[in-house]
Amino acid sequence: MKNAKVMVCVTQQRTCERLILEGYKLIKSKNDKLYVIHVVNERGKFLENIDDGEALEYLFNVSKKVGADLTVLRSKNILKTMIDFAKDNHITHIVMGTPPDTKNDKDLNIRLQLENDLSDVQFIVL
Numbered sequence: 001m002k003n004a005k006v007m008v009c010v011t012q013q014r015t016c017e018r019l020i021l022e023g024y025k026l027i028k029s030k031n032d033k034l035y036v037i038h039v040v041n042e043r044g045k046f047l048e049n050i051d052d053g054e055a056l057e058y059l060f061n062v063s064k065k066v067g068a069d070l071t072v073l074r075s076k077n078i079l080k081t082m083i084d085f086a087k088d089n090h091i092t093h094i095v096m097g098t099p100p101d102t103k104n105d106k107d108l109n110i111r112l113q114l115e116n117d118l119s120d121v122q123f124i125v126l
Helices: 014-025 050-065 078-088 105-117
Strands: 005-009 033-041 069-075 093-096 122-125
Touching: 005 014, 005 078, 014 033, 014 050, 014 093, 033 050, 033 078, 050 069, 069 078, 078 105, 105 122
Parallel strands: 005 033, 005 093, 033 069, 093 122
Antiparallel strands: none
């Protein structure tokens, strides 16, 4: 069986801790790897308010506790950046959250495009 390479997609919210912990559950051996990534639109503000910095620091600490690196990327094309990261790192599993507003077609569309472009990857949506 090949090694698990788990990519957890987070936003700068403390609630993303549950996603990181779910990704950590998929790590079964020391050869498995856990990546936590946050992709920010390069045209947008990175930290929109003071709480964003605290939340990111919190997620960094949670990531560190489970042996993961937190990677923050700025991009004009968030979807392409996520796909490229997954391909470059040979990701086997992607853990992502369901947006609180399930009427948000943009978030659903991103997930569907990820699933379409990364057909070998197992998706866990919480």
